[in-house]
Structure formats: C-alpha cells, structure tokens
Amino acid sequence: MKRAFPILAVLTVALLCYGLYQALWVAPTEKTMGDVQRIFYYHVPSAWTAGVLFLVNFLASIAYLMSRNPKADALAVAAAEVGVVFCTIVLVTGPIWARPVWGIWWTWDLRLTLTLVLWLIYVSYLLLRRFSTSGQTPVMAAVLAIFGTLDIPLVYFSIWFFRTQHPQPVIGGGGSIDPRMLHAFFVNLIAFTCFGALICWARYRLEVLRREVEETQALESLLEPRSAR
Amino acid sequence: MTYSHIVSVRDLVKQFGRFAALRGVNADFVPSRLYAILGDNGAGKTTLLRSLAGLSAPSRGTISIMGTTNLRSICSHLGYMAHPSLLYDELSGMENLRYFARLYGIDNDQRCEEVIRSVNLDPELQRPVEQYSQGMRQRMSLARAWLNDPEILLLDEPFSNVDLRSAREMVNLLIQLRDQGKTIFVVTHQASLLDGAANEFVWMEAGQIVNRTERFNMGKGD
Amino acid sequence: MGKPSLIGITRATLLKDLRLEWRSKDAINSMLFFALLVVVIFSFSFDPTAEESRRIAGGLVWVSFLFAAVVALNQTWARELRNQVLDAYRVSPAPANSLFMAKSVGNFVFVAVLEALMTPLFIVFYNLRAAGPAYQLLIVAVLGTWALVVNGTFFAAISLRTRSREIMLPLLLFPISIPALLAMVEATSSILTGEFSARFWIVLLVAYDVVFTMASLFLFELVLHAE
Numbered sequence: 001m002k003r004a005f006p007i008l009a010v011l012t013v014a015l016l017c018y019g020l021y022q023a024l025w026v027a028p029t030e031k032t033m034g035d036v037q038r039i040f041y042y043h044v045p046s047a048w049t050a051g052v053l054f055l056v057n058f059l060a061s062i063a064y065l066m067s068r069n070p071k072a073d074a075l076a077v078a079a080a081e082v083g084v085v086f087c088t089i090v091l092v093t094g095p096i097w098a099r100p101v102w103g104i105w106w107t108w109d110l111r112l113t114l115t116l117v118l119w120l121i122y123v124s125y126l127l128l129r130r131f132s133t134s135g136q137t138p139v140m141a142a143v144l145a146i147f148g149t150l151d152i153p154l155v156y157f158s159i160w161f162f163r164t165q166h167p168q169p170v171i172g173g174g175g176s177i178d179p180r181m182l183h184a185f186f187v188n189l190i191a192f193t194c195f196g197a198l199i200c201w202a203r204y205r206l207e208v209l210r211r212e213v214e215e216t217q218a219l220e221s222l223l224e225p226r227s228a229r
Numbered sequence: 230m231t232y233s234h235i236v237s238v239r240d241l242v243k244q245f246g247r248f249a250a251l252r253g254v255n256a257d258f259v260p261s262r263l264y265a266i267l268g269d270n271g272a273g274k275t276t277l278l279r280s281l282a283g284l285s286a287p288s289r290g291t292i293s294i295m296g297t298t299n300l301r302s303i304c305s306h307l308g309y310m311a312h313p314s315l316l317y318d319e320l321s322g323m324e325n326l327r328y329f330a331r332l333y334g335i336d337n338d339q340r341c342e343e344v345i346r347s348v349n350l351d352p353e354l355q356r357p358v359e360q361y362s363q364g365m366r367q368r369m370s371l372a373r374a375w376l377n378d379p380e381i382l383l384l385d386e387p388f389s390n391v392d393l394r395s396a397r398e399m400v401n402l403l404i405q406l407r408d409q410g411k412t413i414f415v416v417t418h419q420a421s422l423l424d425g426a427a428n429e430f431v432w433m434e435a436g437q438i439v440n441r442t443e444r445f446n447m448g449k450g451d
Numbered sequence: 452m453g454k455p456s457l458i459g460i461t462r463a464t465l466l467k468d469l470r471l472e473w474r475s476k477d478a479i480n481s482m483l484f485f486a487l488l489v490v491v492i493f494s495f496s497f498d499p500t501a502e503e504s505r506r507i508a509g510g511l512v513w514v515s516f517l518f519a520a521v522v523a524l525n526q527t528w529a530r531e532l533r534n535q536v537l538d539a540y541r542v543s544p545a546p547a548n549s550l551f552m553a554k555s556v557g558n559f560v561f562v563a564v565l566e567a568l569m570t571p572l573f574i575v576f577y578n579l580r581a582a583g584p585a586y587q588l589l590i591v592a593v594l595g596t597w598a599l600v601v602n603g604t605f606f607a608a609i610s611l612r613t614r615s616r617e618i619m620l621p622l623l624l625f626p627i628s629i630p631a632l633l634a635m636v637e638a639t640s641s642i643l644t645g646e647f648s649a650r651f652w653i654v655l656l657v658a659y660d661v662v663f664t665m666a667s668l669f670l671f672e673l674v675l676h677a678e
Contacts, residue, residue, distance in 0.1 A: 120626035
C-alpha cells in the first residue's frame with residue numbers, strides 16, 4: 001500500500017501534464033467560442049471528480065454507520081473536503097466560460113445548478129462537523145451525508161423540469177466536437193480522477209494520523225495522575 | 230431473576246476530548262443494596278451514573294446490568310434522577326407523571342397517585358411544577374424516577390437544596406425501596422444523610438473508585 | 452405494566468406538546484406577530500402589478516413561510532432541553548420514532564397555523580386570485596409544509612448538539628430543501644397563473660415527502676441517543 005501512493009502521484013502528474021499539453025496545444029480551437037472553450041477540459045472533469053468523491057463520502061458514511069470503524073469516517077471527511085474543492089472549481093470555471101461566450105455570468109444550467117446545490121449541501125456537512133459539540137459527531141455527519149445523497153436525484157429532477165418550463169441557456173452546449181477534442185477531454189477526465197483520488201488519499205492519511213495523535217494524547221492524559229483541585 | 234452482581238463495571242473509561250472523567254472504573258454491585266457514591270467535584274460521580282443509565286456511551290470498557298451489556302434492552306428496569314428536575318415546568322405534578330407513565334406503558338392514574346403520595350406530595354395539586362419549592366420539585370423528580378417500579382434506581386444529588394425534613398423523608402423512602410429488593414445508587418455531597426441507611430459508601434477520586442467502606446466516618450481511606 | 456405502543460406514545464407526546472404550547476402562550480403570540488411582520492415587510496419590498504404578482508407570489512409566499520417555519524422549528528426542542536427533560540425520554544423504553552412523529556406533527560400544526568394567518572394577508576396585499584385550479588393549492592400547501600417540517604424537525608434535533616444552535620438549523624435545512632422549495636414555488640405559480648400544470652411538482656413533493664419521512668424515521672434513533 002505504501003508504495004502505491006508515490007506511484008499514483010507520479011502517474012497523476014504525468015497525466016496532468018499530458019492533459020495540459022493536449023488541452024492547450026493539441027486540441028484545435030473551437031470554431032464559435034474560441035480559446036475560452038478550452039476551459040471545458042477542466043470544467044467537466046472537475047464536476048465528474050467531485051461527483052465521484054461525493055459518492056465515496058456516501059459509501060464511507062454508510063460503512064461507518066454499519067461498522068463504526070473510525071477509518072471509514074476519516075475517509076468520509078477527506079472525500080467531502082476534497083469534493084467541495086472540486087465543486088468550487090466547477091462553480092468558478094462555469095461563469096468564466098459563460099461570460100465571454102454567452103454574455104451572462106450565470107444561468108440555471110443543469111450541471112451548474114446541480115453543482116451549486118451539491119456544494120451547499122456538503123459545505124453544510126463540513127460546517128456540522130466543525131460546529132458539533134457531540135461526542136458522536138461522525139454519526140451525525142454520516143446521517144447528514146445520507147440525507148444529502150438522497151436529495152440529489154430530487155434536485156436533478158426538479159431542475160430538469162424547471163428548465164423545460166423556463167428554458168435557459170446551456171453552458172457547454174453548442175460548439176463542435178472534433179475527435180482530438182474528445183481525446184483531450186478523456187485524458188483530462190482520467191487525469192482529474194487520479195488527481196482527486198490522490199489528494200483525497202493524502203487528506204485521508206493526514207486525518208488518520210491526526211486522530212492517532214489525538215488518541216495518544218488522550219491516553220497520556222489518562223495515565224498521568226490528575227492534580228488535586 | 231436473581232443476580233450475584235446486578236451491576237458490573239469493567240475498565241470503564243470516559244473521555245471528553247482530552248479530559249478523562251472516568252479513568253478505569255472496576256466494580257461489582259450486589260442487588261438489594263443502597264450504595265452512596267461520594268467524592269469531590271470532578272471525581273466522575275455524575276459521569277458514572279449517566280453511564281449506568283445508558284445516557285453516556287463509554288469510551289472504553291464495559292458496563293453490564295442485569296446480565297447484559299445492551300443497556301437499552303433493560304432500560305425499563307432503570308429509574309434515573311438528576312440534578313435538573315427532568316420535569317415540564319408548565320405542567321402539574323400529576324400531568325407530568327401521567328405523561329412519563331405512558332412512556333413506560335402505564336395507562337392508569339393509580340400508579341401515578343401512589344408514587345406521588347409516597348414522596349408526601351398531593352396528587353390533586355394543580356400548581357405547575359415551576360411554582361414548587363426546591364424540596365417539592367426534588368421529591369416529584371424522585372417520584373418520576375420510580376414511577377415504573379424499576380429494579381435499579383440511579384439518583385444524582387437527590388437531596389441538594391432540599392430542607393432537612395424532606396430529605397429525611399426521601400431517605401426513609403429509599404430505605405423502604407431497598408428493603409423491597411431494589412438496588413439504589415445515590416450520588417450525593419450530603420453523605421451524613423445516608424449514614425446508617427446506606428449499605429456501602431463508594432468513594433471516588435479523579436475518575437476512579439478509591440475506596441469502599443461500610444460506614445461513613447471511615448473516610449476515604451488512605 | 453403494558454408494553455408501550457408507538458401510536459399511544461406519539462399521541463401522548465403530541466397532546467403534551469400542544470398543552471404545553473397552549474400554556475405558554477407568549478411563544479405562540481410572538482410567533483404570530485413575527486409572521487405578520489414578515490408579510491408586511493415583503494409586501495413593502497415587492498410592490499408588483501396584479502399581473503406580475505401572480506407570477507412572483509409563489510416565491511414570496513413560500514420564502515416567507517420558510518422564515519416563519521425556521522423560527523418555529525428552532526423552538527421545537529427547546530422545551531425538552533429545559534430541565535434536561537429529554538434525558539427522561541432517552542432513559543425510558545419509549546421508541547425514538549414516536550418522539551419524532553409527535554414533534555413533527557406538532558410542528559406541522561404550528562406552522563400550518565402560521566400559514567393560515569399569513570395567507571389571507573398575502574391575498575389582500577397582492578390582490579391574489581388563482582387562475583388555475585385553486586383546490587390544488589391546498590394540496591401543495593400540505594405537502595410543502597410537511598416537507599419543511601419533517602426535515603426541519605430532524606435537523607433541529609441534530610442542531611441540539613452544536614454550537615450556534617439557532618443558525619445551524621437553517622444552514623442544514625435550506626440546501627437539502629431546495630428541490631422541495633422549487634417545487635412549492637413553481638407549483639404555486641403554475642396554479643396562480645394557470646399557465647402550466649402543477650402535476651409534476653406535486654408528484655415531486657410527494658416523492659420528497661416519502662423519501663425524507665422514511666429516512667428520518669429510520670435514522671432518528673441514532674440522533675436521539677447521541678450525546
């Protein structure tokens with residue numbers, strides 16, 4: 001296991017570099033949108049990675065509730081935090097793309113809106129973890145994660161139907177797809193997935209270490225004699 | 230069912246962050262006894278009681294009550310009383326008890342009246358609990374604690390701020406209940422009230438049990 | 452001693468809560484006044500023509516209901532914390548779900564009363580009249596209110612063990628309520644303007660209510676018995 005991490009790190013860096021080369025150099029400039037369209041190679045993979053990480057959070061939360069294994073909880077935290085970061089990337093790159101091309105900063109585009117709601121839900125998850133004074137914060141957080149995940153299909157359908165009744169511009173829609181663009185896209189998709197996994201793993205290890213330190217300190221305070229009051 | 234040890238505690242540790250309220254408590258308790266738990270503030274008495282009541286999950290170690298470590302399964306055999314009254318201020322004593330009786334599946338008023346009378350209060354009293362004196366409130370709280378006729382009573386500071394006469398009446402009730410076969414744990418700072426009534430004094434210090442004596446004036450030991 | 456029944460305890464808890472609410476009338480009165488203030492302030496802020504008002508009324512009404520509901524929901528568990536009465540419930544063999552259902556239904560009644568007060572005022576201030584089937588508004592109101600209340604009660608219980616308890620409830624509730632809010636607003640607007648059918652939104656609300664009522668009933672035990 002220990003060797004897998006550096007291997008993944010090297011692979012990720014390699015893929016990201018290759019992906020960068022593909023996205024900024026090899027892929028042709030899009031006909032109607034121009035070079036700004038290249039943001040697509042980062043916007044969509046980020047959304048995908050965030051989605052994968054939130055799925056990891058959901059599974060880890062369920063695993064925690066069933067087994068009460070603290071490592072499952074550590075993974076849940078790591079996945080949520082990194083997922084929020086990737087969500088933020090999506091929410092920032094979306095308007096940057098939209099403004100020059102469609103002239104608007106924001107639209108209730110399906111992907112963008114879904115990402116925004118996900119961002120809100122998981123930020124509230126992180127806030128709960130920070131503000132909780134309970135001894136069983138992991139349980140409460142896991143419960144919240146389940147609620148959040150159950151919400152997602154409902155969010156999707158509500159936005160989808162809203163858009164059919166109130167047509168809105170689609171970010172990322174239109175434009176032509178050249179096979180070289182698809183190639184660049186998939187390279188970046190895989191690169192970002194590896195990137196997300198790498199950072200999540202690093203955060204997970206950090207969390208596990210942090211808890212070990214806390215446990216040790218707690219055990220120490222248990223053993224030393226308490227001063228008389 | 231009789232138990233040699235109705236309550237067993239092994240290596241019980243309870244930590245709140247870095248503060249260890251209980252640091253390895255080991256004890257066995259025999260049924261039909263009145264145990265007085267004594268110690269300074271911060272000794273862990275309340276935490277121990279709450280752990281026995283199932284309100285505070287142990288960080289480490291086990292608690293076995295009536296032969297099982299699943300405290301939820303035997304909770305109908307427990308009665309708990311704390312320093313806050315655990316009563317609704319705006320309801321009368323009888324209304325309070327009627328509600329709590331429902332939680333234990335007790336449908337009739339008879340039991341509620343019986344229990345209120347046992348603490349020398351009037352079931353007909355319509356006054357809301359917030360208008361009670363402290364002594365009355367503590368007594369009503371005790372009534373609620375043994376409403377379901379539990380085999381084990383866990384009482385945290387039942388006599389605090391109670392006038393001497395009411396306190397002595399409460400002690401007499403506890404003696405009666407003990408003689409009926411109940412096991413009673415009383416956390417208190419006023420140990421002298423239980424001198425002669427308690428079977429055993431359990432001394433706690435810094436999250437551990439440091440001594441168990443039969444008479445109060447034997448003190449904490451060495 | 453009989454075995455405690457789920458429905459019996461739910462009903463007993465609900466009646467107890469209603470009685471307590473009635474006895475401490477100041478809470479109700481201040482809540483009602485707050486609801487009134489919300490309507491007035493919204494009406495000052497948005498002063499549309501009769502035509503426009505039908506389009507935006509859905510949003511205004513439900514946002515104002517949401518704010519009134521949050522204030523009511525924050526009170527939900529406050530009573531159980533005074534004198535630590537919640538411990539008495541936790542120690543008893545009474546099932547966690549009974550407590551949850553009783554609190555949710557109690558909240559539903561309470562928020563419904565607030566809505567019943569606010570609605571006529573909105574109708575008056577905005578000259579509202581439904582162009583579509585008005586009976587559907589009642590269905591939307593019931594489903595929508597339950598959607599807010601069921602999650603609100605659950606998250607209020609979670610918020611009990613956090614710092615900044617009062618702000619924690621809306622922080623947790625609002626994001627997850629977004630699909631329900633969208634449905635409520637769109638359904639109401641559809642019915643008022645008569646332009647679209649509200650059927651999809653009503654179905655969505657039913658789905659939302661079913662999913663989250665079940666999730667809450669399933670998971671409340673964990674929340675109640677957490678320290």
